[in-house]
Amino acid sequence: MEPPSTRRQFLASTALTGLAATAGCLSTGETSQAVGDASDGGSTESTETAELTPPDSLGEWLVDANGYDGEPHRYGAGSRPSVWVGEPTDDGLAFAPPVVEVVPMTKVRWDWTGHGGQHNVVALDGTFDSGRTNAQSGTCYQYLFEEPGTYPYVSEPRRDDGMKGAVVVREPPSTGYPKVDQWLSHASNFDGTVVDRTGSDTAVVTVGAEGNGGAFAFDPPLVKIARGSTVRWEWTGDGGAHNVVFEEADVSSGDVASDAGTTFEHTFDDPGQYRYACLPHEALGMRGAVVVE
Ligand SMILES: [Cu+2]
Known part of the structure; x- marks a missing residue:
């Protein structure tokens, strides 16, 4: 289990860009473009050309998801999960963690590491879409998940290379305590x-x-x-x-x-x-x- 420590090291090394990005982190609905310098981050990849269809079985679809060990990373109420776009130790072609499980009304944030080239974050059912691709570290995107459900997503330029993820929104278990x-x-x-x-x-x-x-x-x-x-x-x-x-x-x-x-x-x-x-x-x-x- 190395990701937590490498993650901390990464965040420490990019603290300045991270701070800069916090102020401008976009949510769906604010604009169709991801944060970042368009001249640096722009690409010919367009979301219009993508044809994404939700899978019948999330489990089967995730079998070849880069970096996924079969266990979702779980977050409790009140947490602010963040997902790397371009896990450095996976050639920048993985989301980390690839699968997160959250409760309703959780805002999930994606942070571009700058590894693996051009990426975006697009739900297969169109629920969320970070817009045009970007390669720049410090880019971020966030989406507020209000309803329970399963939301598989990809980085469109790398969807055939296993750069897949999912957000599972689930009511927390209730024991009466x-x-x-x-x-x-x-x-x-x-x-x-x-x-x-x-x-x-x-x-x-x-x-x-x-x-x-x-x-x-x-x-x-x-x-x-x-x-x-x-x-x-x-x-x-x-x-x-x-x-x-x-x-x-x-x-x-x-x-x-x-x-x-x-x-x-x-x-x-x-x-x-x-x-x-x-x-x-x-x-x-x-x-x-x-x-x-
Ligand atoms: Cu222990």
Whole structure:
């Protein structure tokens, strides 16, 4: 999982152009042209010539999407996702992340890296269209997704080279525990399931389970226990070094650990909704929660 660190490095190295672009980032409806110097960014590629048709199956269509590992990058309510147009480590011919999953009323922003030549961002069903192609770093485009749905898109000049992406807009899962729902909306392995362990004294949660783009998940992400019961976290040894740090209570497994067989336990005496994360991987969605009845 290198993208997060390379992404930070990239953003740091282009901080100035990034700032400049923020002021002029276009949304659909403002103009049909992407931001940037037309003489530098212009091309003979025209959106009029494109014939784009939404696929029958998003999953099949995404099979040859450059840079896609089969797992959408998930964003919770209130987040501001941004997608690279021209992932540098993929010859500039990929969106990164290629597939994002967001909740309604999320604004997604695309930032041109300057890699891979001329690009634009065009939804196959015409929902959004950044306009003419552009090759310039600092170009950006954004679109507000209001309705649930599936929105596959391409960079038109590179649509036959696998430069594909999708925005999936989905109502967040609801468990009846709003604080927990919000917290776990970032976790790719959370689908709204509450794993009920109220009948046992100890609930086991795996640390370093598959999810969030690697072995960066807690499984199950949400357990419900009775007060006085214990949760035991068990490390798989996968995904590097993890820890368990709670938001609400002063509970923490302490320093990160990577060895398989590492465990951490806590007994919950008070009812409530408890949120926790692995600090090194929280940004990837490595979050969990415990509901104590
Ligand atoms: Cu971790």
